[in-house]
Amino acid sequence: MQTIRLRISESVYSHLMWFLKRFSRSEVEIIRENDEFISVQEYLENELETIENGTAEFINLEQLDEKLETTIRKYED
Template identity: 35%
Template structure:
């Protein structure tokens, strides 16, 4: 299946839903968009920009393991 994102004026929502409802469930599935989609997209775009311009900080598996171990040890007791 493919997915598209639609933006429309609220007054035509009923018409759109009526049209889309004419398709069977195996032809079309209506998925409500995540309310945080735009915020998450901005965060991901910012992260991608840092990767592309070379300012992103990368960690090895060993570095991540050490960071996690240190964090866990702070809260163990």
């Protein structure tokens, strides 16, 4: 599936949305870009950049298990 991003005028918006809604969700998925979407996108882009430039910090399975156990204990009660 391909993703496109469009900037359209208010006068065209309702017509375009009407047209896109004629397709099934498996054919066309409308992704609304709100503040949360943009925030998550920026976070993921930054994370990818740290991996690509070699500055990312990774943990091993033992450290992950320890963190998970600590988190579980914290919320068990």
